[in-house]
Amino acid sequence: MKIDIIGKGNVGTHLWRAFQPECDCVCVSSRDLAGLRKDSDIYIICVSDNVIAEIAEKVASEADKNSVIAHTSGSTPLSALQNIAQHKGVFYPLQTFSKNVELDYSEIPLFIEGDNDRTENILKKCGQMISDRVLTADSGTRCNLHVASVFGCNFVNHLWTLADNYLNSKGLNFDLLMPLIKETTRKIQRTTPRKAQTGPASRNDTVTIGKHLEQLSIFPEMQEIYRILSESIVRNSDNQSIK
Amino acid sequence: MKIDIIGKGNVGTHLWRAFQPECDCVCVSSRDLAGLRKDSDIYIICVSDNVIAEIAEKVASEADKNSVIAHTSGSTPLSALQNIAQHKGVFYPLQTFSKNVELDYSEIPLFIEGDNDRTENILKKCGQMISDRVLTADSGTRCNLHVASVFGCNFVNHLWTLADNYLNSKGLNFDLLMPLIKETTRKIQRTTPRKAQTGPASRNDTVTIGKHLEQLSIFPEMQEIYRILSESIVRNSDNQSIK
Numbered sequence: 425m426k427i428d429i430i431g432k433g434n435v436g437t438h439l440w441r442a443f444q445p446e447c448d449c450v451c452v453s454s455r456d457l458a459g460l461r462k463d464s465d466i467y468i469i470c471v472s473d474n475v476i477a478e479i480a481e482k483v484a485s486e487a488d489k490n491s492v493i494a495h496t497s498g499s500t501p502l503s504a505l506q507n508i509a510q511h512k513g514v515f516y517p518l519q520t521f522s523k524n525v526e527l528d529y530s531e532i533p534l535f536i537e538g539d540n541d542r543t544e545n546i547l548k549k550c551g552q553m554i555s556d557r558v559l560t561a562d563s564g565t566r567c568n569l570h571v572a573s574v575f576g577c578n579f580v581n582h583l584w585t586l587a588d589n590y591l592n593s594k595g596l597n598f599d600l601l602m603p604l605i606k607e608t609t610r611k612i613q614r615t616t617p618r619k620a621q622t623g624p625a626s627r628n629d630t631v632t633i634g635k636h637l638e639q640l641s642i643f644p645e646m647q648e649i650y651r652i653l654s655e656s657i658v659r660n661s662d663n664q665s666i667k
Numbered sequence: 668m669k670i671d672i673i674g675k676g677n678v679g680t681h682l683w684r685a686f687q688p689e690c691d692c693v694c695v696s697s698r699d700l701a702g703l704r705k706d707s708d709i710y711i712i713c714v715s716d717n718v719i720a721e722i723a724e725k726v727a728s729e730a731d732k733n734s735v736i737a738h739t740s741g742s743t744p745l746s747a748l749q750n751i752a753q754h755k756g757v758f759y760p761l762q763t764f765s766k767n768v769e770l771d772y773s774e775i776p777l778f779i780e781g782d783n784d785r786t787e788n789i790l791k792k793c794g795q796m797i798s799d800r801v802l803t804a805d806s807g808t809r810c811n812l813h814v815a816s817v818f819g820c821n822f823v824n825h826l827w828t829l830a831d832n833y834l835n836s837k838g839l840n841f842d843l844l845m846p847l848i849k850e851t852t853r854k855i856q857r858t859t860p861r862k863a864q865t866g867p868a869s870r871n872d873t874v875t876i877g878k879h880l881e882q883l884s885i886f887p888e889m890q891e892i893y894r895i896l897s898e899s900i901v902r903n904s905d906n907q908s909i910k
Contacts, residue, residue, distance in 0.1 A: 434865065472870065472872065473872060473874060473875050474872070474874055499867075499875045499878050499879065518843065518844070518846070518847055519846065519847055519850060520847060520850055520851055520854065520863075520865045520866075521865065522854060522858065522862070522863055522865065524858065525854050525857055525858060525863070527850065531846045532846055533843055533846060557846075565837070565839065567878070567882060568833070568834070568837045568839060568882070569834075569839065569843065570879070571833065571879050571882055571883065571893075572830040572833050572834050572839070572844060573830075573844060573847055574866055574867065574868075574879065574893070575826045575827075575829050575830040575833070575889070575892075575893075576826065576827055576830040576844045576847060576848055576851070577844075577847050577848065577850075577851045577865070577866065578864070578865060578866030578867070578868065578869065578900070579826050579892075579893075579896045579900075580823045580826050580827070580848075580851055581851055581854075581855070581860050581863055581864055581865075582860075582864060582868075582896055582899060582900050582903070583818045583819065583822050583823050583826070584818075584819055584823070584855055584860035585859075585860040585861050585864065585903060586818050586899070586903075587815040587816075587818040587819040587860075588859065588860055588861065589903075590811070590814065590815050590818070591811070591812075591815050594808070594811045596808065596811060596812065596815070598859075598860075600761065600776055600812065601761070601815060601816060601819045601820075602856065603761070603762065603774045603775055603776060603800075604761055604762055604763060604816055604819060604820050605819055605820065605823075605852060605855070606852065607762060607763055607770065607820075608763055608819070608820045608823055608824055609848060609849065609852040610768075611763065611765060611768050611824075612824070612827055612848070613845065614767075614768050615765065615767065615768060616828075616831065616841075617824050617825075617827035617828040617830075617831050617841075618828050618831065619765070620763075620765055620768070620824055621821070621824055621825060621828065622677065622763045622764065622765065622820070622821060622824075623763075623817055623820065623821030624742075624817065624821070625817075625821065625825075626821065627715065629715065629716060629717070631716060631717055632716055632742045635742050635810070636742065636813070636814050636817065639810060639811070639814055640814065645899055645902070646818070648895060649818075649822075649895060649896065649899060650814075650817070650818075650822075652891060652892060652895060653822045653825055653892065656825060656829070656888055656892060657821070657822075657825045659888070660825070660828060660829075660832075
């Protein structure tokens with residue numbers, strides 16, 4: 425299988441690393457497409473959502489008409505590729521990619537969509553070269569997964585950034601939180617997050633919540649986030665938890 | 668060393684499990700204190716913040732005058748124990764405890780405070796029986812650690828609850844997010860959370876953010892949280908990240 429990856433950002437770089445030992449794969453920059461091959465089986469477009477259609481059309485003008493052109497975006501429908509003549513698909517890896525952090529690709533869930541069964545089969549075979557979890561998902565399902573992943577990953581990581589900033593401002597090291605963070609993650613592999621919830625808001629401990637809001641008075645951004653997330657926890661909580 | 672733990676909630680239960688193989692330890696209910704011993708070296712009060720002073724005073728009326736009485740609260744100052752005659756201290760484990768989830772106690776950072784050096788030494792020795800990371804921290808430092816841990820653990824877990832609720836409402840399983848969640852946690856052990864940030868807001872991808880907010884229009888609570896956290900990410904971001 426011959427695969428061309430278009431885009432050298434976080435996703436493109438990681439997909440290239442994953443495919444390179446498995447098949448004949450190149451990765452080209454989306455800026456000039458230098459090195460793009462005309463006779464590849466699959467072209468995987470790994471660019472920002474707002475330029476997917478434009479880059480896909482440039483690739484389509486070069487590529488074999490029997491090839492598959494797929495994008496990797498969670499929130500972009502398959503129909504974004506409607507203007508190209510080739511077979512159209514989506515190859516969405518549900519993972520967070522940073523160039524400098526190595527990954528075990530075999531565990532990444534890959535969500536496949538194709539304009540017909542043949543396209544889906546090609547993309548599935550392609551996905552199975554690198555991952556043990558290749559699933560089909562239509563554009564609506566993929567959007568739902570993407571929204572959930574923003575909460576489950578991007579927002580979570582941002583809370584850690586805020587905690588890091590806060591501790592630094594107090595002369596404390598974020599490393600002190602690592603055992604807690606590891607355990608928070610480990611726990612939900614054994615129980616549901618709802619059952620795993622602890623902390624002042626889950627006990628509706630208004631005194632501690634009030635103290636914390638006061639401590640955050642010189643950090644208005646964190647204070648607002650603290651208030652809104654605590655209110656949300658109180659509303660969602662069974663209040664069965666005791667510290 | 669003889670230790671009495673007061674309170675059978677999440678913290679009391681876990682501390683009892685941790686100490687039991689190491690020393691002579693009992694755990695009694697804070698409701699009736701039945702089984703409390705008069706001649707223990709340390710009494711560790713593991714109750715809700717709002718009843719710490721009251722329960723500590725009841726324990727103090729029973730306990731040997733040379734003993735140490737300590738609470739386990741992040742946001743309660745040592746001075747909450749001012750009305751008791753015994754030595755006073757704090758024994759704060761920076762961890763999330765759920766009764767039904769086993770833990771490796773040796774990795775839990777324990778923050779110790781005492782009313783004098785002797786008390787701190789006793790509490791340190793006590794802590795070192797179960798943990799490899801026993802540190803001293805005054806009440807102000809402990810409050811700062813507690814606020815950071817609410818962001819780093821309690822709020823993070825709640826975002827997972829919201830993601831779980833959302834996926835369930837769409838007929839999808841939260842397990843699909845587990846590889847992503849594990850990787851999110853693994854990444855910040857290799858880089859800072861700021862550098863690990865990915866997602867629409869870190870790219871200031873207003874089109875995707877707009878789509879997601881629209882998808883969340885029938886989940887107003889999640890929609891508000893999405894908006895506020897995305898705005899916070901945009902403000903904190905270097906905008907160097909490319910998907």
